[in-house]
Amino acid sequence: MKDSTDDLQIISKFKEGERLAFEDLILKYQDKIYNLCRHMLGNAHDAEDAAQDTFIKAYQNLNNFKPNASFYTWLYRIAVNTCLDYKKRPFFESIFKHSAETEESFQERASGEPSPEKLYENKLLGVALYKSLARLSPKLRAAIILKEIEGLSYEEVAEVLDVSSGTVKSRISRAREELKRLMKEIREQN
Amino acid sequence: LKPQSFKQQKEAKMRCSKARKLISPYIDGELTESEKREFEAHLRVCKGCWSEIEETHGLHQLFENTEIFSAPFGFHSRVMANVNAKKPGWSPMIPVRVRLLEAVMVLLLIVVGAISGSFLGKGLLPERAGNGLTASLHLDVFNSAPPGTLGGAYLAMTEVKDEK
Numbered sequence: 086m087k088d089s090t091d092d093l094q095i096i097s098k099f100k101e102g103e104r105l106a107f108e109d110l111i112l113k114y115q116d117k118i119y120n121l122c123r124h125m126l127g128n129a130h131d132a133e134d135a136a137q138d139t140f141i142k143a144y145q146n147l148n149n150f151k152p153n154a155s156f157y158t159w160l161y162r163i164a165v166n167t168c169l170d171y172k173k174r175p176f177f178e179s180i181f182k183h184s185a186e187t188e189e190s191f192q193e194r195a196s197g198e199p200s201p202e203k204l205y206e207n208k209l210l211g212v213a214l215y216k217s218l219a220r221l222s223p224k225l226r227a228a229i230i231l232k233e234i235e236g237l238s239y240e241e242v243a244e245v246l247d248v249s250s251g252t253v254k255s256r257i258s259r260a261r262e263e264l265k266r267l268m269k270e271i272r273e274q275n
Numbered sequence: 276l277k278p279q280s281f282k283q284q285k286e287a288k289m290r291c292s293k294a295r296k297l298i299s300p301y302i303d304g305e306l307t308e309s310e311k312r313e314f315e316a317h318l319r320v321c322k323g324c325w326s327e328i329e330e331t332h333g334l335h336q337l338f339e340n341t342e343i344f345s346a347p348f349g350f351h352s353r354v355m356a357n358v359n360a361k362k363p364g365w366s367p368m369i370p371v372r373v374r375l376l377e378a379v380m381v382l383l384l385i386v387v388g389a390i391s392g393s394f395l396g397k398g399l400l401p402e403r404a405g406n407g408l409t410a411s412l413h414l415d416v417f418n419s420a421p422p423g424t425l426g427g428a429y430l431a432m433t434e435v436k437d438e439k
Contacts, residue, residue, distance in 0.1 A: 107358065111351040119346035133347060144358040207340065214337055232303065235340035239305050258299040261331055268334075272333055 092156040111140055118164050124230045125168035135171050135273035161245040164254040165227050217267035289317040290338045298331050
């Protein structure tokens, strides 16, 4: 993501008429954009649609892209806005349908060789986290996903969401508070 | 740990309400050096904030175990196929606007046509012409057995028979 010079070179080729250069941008960012959409929307089908829409919108508007901005934050912004538009769809359907898959994923990713109790605990926490994310307001969800999952800095999150760094700081803080509260609720229900 | 120096004691006087707001940026490494020092001094003396930061840090670590999803196989080919079908600069709003404009124009033509048709029918066409037109469209003008045909001859014979 740091080699923005490469991006600018690709974009320059694209603007000169080499439309196929756009494929390089897709190959470079497709996993990141898909991952963002997957966490924002919670199911594979909508995530693929939203990720595709993101790249199509980027292609259509690349001629208007100004090189003084980072391409990846510009692309992330399109992706977040696309996902926010998708929020009216039945939300987080498959994340619960495929909860077994999610649980396995958490189990596999748990560090070291934990005891069965620890694995079970991780599994419950992981599922509670996904369920809590689903209940979070889209704005808070976008902020926390960009920070925690995409690993962006506050400044970058602010650029993507088109808000001030102070707003990002506040949203991330509120998102964490909400998540802790929701996770407690979910775990008490279980 | 108790604060050692007077400076540390002063820094530890941060209110819990302020400290709670700094937990997230502290975990994310977004505090300035002086904010960080002040916050850490407060943590040394405040069990409540300490347990709060532990909980938030636990959540932060939990995110490290979330799955990283990769784009499905053939994703970029599908995107390229889609973008090739649409030229750059195309905006989904333009066809909708054009279609709306087309619909409005068609509707306008229908309305204008209906009004002018009604006006012409009532005012411009002479009464007789209107009647003649109506008469020509009437089914009575249709002769089922014209003279000189077999049907005509049969009808003529039956009419003569009826008269008798």
